Amino acid sequence: MTEVSLGMPQTPAPPYPDDVRARLEADAAEVIARYPDSRSALLPLLHLVQSEEGYVTRTGMQFCADVLGLTTAEVTAVATFYSMYRRKPSGDxxxxxxxxxxxxxxxxxxxxxxxxxxxxxxxxxxxxxxxxxxxxxxxxxxxxxxxxxxxxxxxxxxxxxxxxxxxxxxxxxxxxxxxxxxxxxxxxRKTARILAGFPDERPGAVAAGGSAGPASLAGLRLAKGQDAPARVTAPRAGEHPGGRNADAQGDAQTGTGSGRPPATHPSSHDAPQKSAASDPSNPTGPVTEEGK
Structure with a gap:
């Protein structure tokens, strides 16, 4: 029975020159040693071969397969899944x-x-x-x-x-x-080598950093009690603009208000409204053709 290739290269990938392969093998051994299972090193190794030519070549994928004991199909499946791996020559x-x-x-x-x-x-x-x-x-x-x-x-x-x-x-x-x-x-290429897990040798790289902006950190500040919780300042239409019990007072004193219980937290105005499922006094009838 003849084996049918499903989109895989019909000819072997050209090998790296001997000096390049020896250098990459030394780097690959360092990467693989970080993991209890060698195949877990595939992602950083793809970054490593990408750092060599600026994209993941067939030669690079064959190299990864060789040093990890994988098939080229397994390596290709990963290399084509993640967008950070370039599959054709790309810019600096x-x-x-x-x-x-x-x-x-x-x-x-x-x-x-x-x-x-x-x-x-x-x-x-x-x-x-x-x-x-x-x-x-x-x-x-x-x-x-x-x-x-x-x-x-x-x-x-x-x-x-x-x-x-x-x-x-x-x-x-x-x-x-x-x-x-x-x-x-x-x-x-240098970025790809850093992503492979090798030391970042850029001056000031270790000290450089960044942080999320104020909006992203608001939740963290609230969790730590550093900021006061928000309060409702613009109730929805029909709600009394007063304090916690104003809505209930509005119903009792003026016949107005939403009829809902007093707010117990800042987002009470977003609480679910009455529905047929939760309000037996307002059931819905059967769905008819006219009502569809």
Missing amino acids: YQVGVCTNTLCAVLGGDAIFADLQQHLGVGNGETTEDGKVTLEHIECNAACDFAPVVMVNWEFFDNQTVESARQLVDQLRAGEQVTPTRGAPLCDF
């Missing part, structure tokens, strides 16, 4: 524009559209000089600073069309740019 700087909801409405969509036109590339494409690969990306968990642009996973916050255009122009010109927060910027 991966410029990602967040187009998730908050960033999008605050200008992310406009930034992404402008950069496509300015650079002359589409999503996931690289400029002719090989400097910049542009892509739209999902939430960067930095909504406080929207719209956010990332370059090799470093943050550039509160961007505008003009500032983003200036940023890519500086990158293409070889100028030094400084992220809003986080470590100093380096090219994509």
